[in-house]
Amino acid sequence: GLCRTEHMFFEADRIAAFREMICSDTVEERKAALAKIEPMQQGDFEALYEALEGCPVTIRFLDPPLHEFVPTEEEDIKKLADAQGKTVEQIKAIIASLHEFNPMMGHRGCRLAVTYPEIAEMQTKAIIKAAINVKKNHPDWTVKPEIMIPLVGDVKELKFVKKVVVETADAEIAAAGSDLTYEVGTMIEIPRAALTADEIAKEADFFCFGTNDLTQMTYGFSRDDAGKFLGAYYDAKIFESDPFAKLDQTGVGKLMKMAIELGKPVNNKLHCGICGEHGGDPTSVEFCHEIGLDYVSCSPFRVPIARLAAAQAAIKNK
Structure with a gap:
């Protein structure tokens, strides 16, 4: 499964600290706000690992643009200004x-971690500390964090963020005297990442295809706006189905196939999966099986269909 960490910040008792981080002027201010967030994240990840009972999960670093978290109501802006020791005008300017x-x-994506490495550092600490604690409590479980860096388009971005992750994680593991191991991988959701997958595979332990964004980037239209014109495309028989619901095997699928064919020879331990709504579409699941993906991850309500489709694809290929 895929754990999207940004969904953990919208609760009333958390959003304040997160907004403080966004509206910080200095690294020190940002780190002070992140210090409030870290125990919350760690608690969430401990609960996650407990619930999984040794099953694997991929944890994705913060992905959406920061404007999605800022307040819009006057009252909330005033609260944030008071907490930060700033004027309402200063907060509005930010x-x-x-x-x-x-x-x-x-x-967004890894660009946030390149701009603010301290976010990646905090999230790494929370993941690793949580895993160490749960592993200690359940020695018979396999607890191996899979940390995913989203929206990579260039191997240098991955190298930059991975360095922060590895240094932070190794220091936490050494301090705890633990033998915990972890993986660092990336989401392939930008066409350039698929085209240069042989370079990226040298630095990644796994690929996860973010086909929602890969479809948007490949077609050059937004999932949020495409509804305005897709109806006309169906009427004119340009499209048979919604490319965000049924994977475009000809174009987007070709990029995925290319990424696997480029990546696996460079890194024979590379495991690949798909995260997104396509993971619950039977024809898309069958295609993923054919091109050599190891797993699909999708919305909870789509899981039964995905399981059935994966089983049928495996039987068909025998």
Whole structure:
């Protein structure tokens, strides 16, 4: 399964600390806010590993653009200003500066960790500390964190963020005297990542295809806006089905196949999966099986269909 860490911050008792981090002027201020968030994240990851009872999970670093977390109500802006020792005008200026014309292709994913490495450091600490604690309590379970760095388009981005992860994780493991092992991989959701997968595979322990974004980037239209014109495309028989519901095997699928064919010879331990709504579509699951993916991850309500489709694909291929 895929754990998307940004969903942990919207609770009322957490969003305040997260907003403080976003509105920080200095690294020190940001680290002080992140120090409030770290125990919350660690608690979540401990509960996650407990619930999994030794089953694997991929934890994705913070992915959406930061403007999604800022307050819009006057009262909340005032609260944040008071907490930060800033004026309402200063906070409004920060919020305005976070506005993006095309946030899907903006300051998000690994770009956040490149700009603010301390976010990656905090999330690594929370994941590793949680795993060490759960492993200690359940020595018979296999607890092996899989840390995923999203939206990589260039191997240098992955190297940069991975260095922060490895240094932080190794220090925590050594301090705890633990023998915990972990993996660092990436989400292939930018066409350039698929095209240069042989370079990226040298630095990644696994690939996870984020086919929602890979579809958006490959077609060049946004999932949120495509509804305005897709109807006309169906009527004109340009498209037979929604490319966000049924994987486009000809174009997007070719990029996925290419990434696997480039990546696996370079790294024979590379495991590959798919995360996204396509993971619950039977024809897409069959295609993923054919090109050599190891697993699919999808929304909970799609899991029964995905299991059945995966079983049918395996029987068919025998």
